[in-house]
Amino acid sequence: MAIARRTLFAAGAAAGSAALIGRASAQANWQFATPYPDSNFHTRNVRAFIADLSQATGGRLNPTLHINGTLLPMPQIKRGVQQGQVQLGEILLSAYGNEDPFFEVDGIPQLVTNFDEAKKLMDLARPYIEARFQRQGISLLYMVPWPPSGFYTNTPVESIEALRGTRMRTFNVMTNRFATLVGAAPTLVQAAEIPQAFATGVVNAMVTSAATGVDTQAWDYAKVFTPIGFTFTRNAVFVQRRALEALPADQQRSVREAAATAETRGWAMAKEAAESQQAILGQRGMTIAQATPALMEGMARVSRTMVDEWLTRAGDDGRALINAYRA
Template identity: 35%
Template sequence: MNVIPAALSSLLILISGIVSFHLSAATWHMPTPYDDQTLSTTIAREFAREVKAGSGGALHIRVRAGASLLKHPKIPQAVMSGQVQIAEMFIGILGDSHPIFKHDNIPFLATNYHQARKLWLAAKPEIKKQLREKGLVLLYTTPWPAQGLYTQKPIHALSDIKGTKMRVYSASTSRLAALMNTQPTLVQVPELYQAFSKDKVNAMFTSSSTGVHTRAWNYLDYFTKVKAWIPKNFVVANENAFKRLNLTTQIAIINAAAVAEKKGWEKIQQQELRDTRLLAENGMKVEEPSETLINELKVIGATMAEEWQQESPSTLTPVLTLYRHQKK
């Protein structure tokens, strides 16, 4: 009978543990449509590092930025089907599936970060419910800077922009473009330069950050700070993939997600100020909106809020009521 020496036995146990660890370690792919210069992608990479550390290396999340793995419209279905285990997307991209996902795309419903946070807290329970029905787990959100108007000429009233081709990226922005008497044209962020250069679009609502990251000064001249709304991205995981993880790894994800969301809401205001300054430094004319333009847009915002509420009164009326009570 062969007897394995104690030292060798200990070594074999150690090797076995190492092999088992590596076999059990997992890699998740996390597509995001935004490039490495955006705050949301920076936070996503920090989130991935926190998960790896918190899980003791059991889970590695590979962030695939700039639509390098999937274009934005393909991301929701990819994570729902389990093609990828985790993903970041614009909340409004799911607006056609349920109106609650449009909550942060209604002009002048929430125009500062305090209001935007209150609106998110009011909408969050229904958001989580709708995501669960799609087989998704909500992890965290990151807000964008307030949306401004980019144009090739100064805009002092809606009549100045009538008939132009407006870049849109969600159901809500399509409706806004129509109410402004412009032509809605779907264009994703990586395609902006080409779209404007080829006259596919002439104007857009987006953040100062998107303007900086796409070098908007190369294809547009004016940025009007209308602060129409404050949209958000969220990071979600496929529920089945999440449930297959051990408890330690699940907790690591939840903890890292809480840290990521806190960072996003804390850093976004600094980001907005910095990026607005960079637009001006690179030659864009950064302007305050005229009273006429703001009043006209507020009328459109009120119309869109009413239309939105009527899409699902039983779901959305409590959200609006709670939000309006909390923001006082």
């Protein structure tokens, strides 16, 4: 009888150990929502990030990616991660400016005019964004900019006044405010809906990157692209903090390391896309127009107004960021 009890105890202990090992080595069933198509360089970077995670964790962490807003549209992705509908998400950070004005600083036109300035602003803003995300139960993993943007129109834009009266597609608080300041009628349109919005006359102008123009085949609805370096808005990729902290320490470390690699790779991809995607627009028949001095002077004037307005909303944190950036 004693032998039987010892045998049962040993068997139970072995089963318990096996269960613990099984749980430790089990694959985390993470879902990842992004609003962009597979052709977009941000999505290609996300897929490389997932591949790095899978390799680093021996396949125990291999998130399922849902592209093009098929699982959650972009306005719902951040809340979806906070609530655990998905564990990972990617958003255009400035699209959440209504939630917190600090998220929209990179959407101020002409505040930054090249990739080096965009990197400086991102590095200075990162601690503020991380703190806000932490309070909301999510952890920032990495940020990558879009290439500099320009105007898509069917007639030349030789001055800021040429935009007056247009029906302008907007995608965040800043583009909405810009449209209002230049006398255009702003209309919020998500990236996936751009071709239909132009085709139905809902909009007839927009300002966005060449990458989005290629994604949406802008040559089908616009004749002229005028690159002006309007903004270098950033995408943020983040994870539900509870899901991240539930992972073993080595896997948490793998997530952070893969994210750092993705950020470096993403910036290189953005710089490459700035040239290659604009070239595709030209190859498909669009006129690539040179921005006139009058247009750029008008842009600078609007930018100064928008910086001042943003500072009134962003409080002490915003003033500290802008002062550090301009130092």
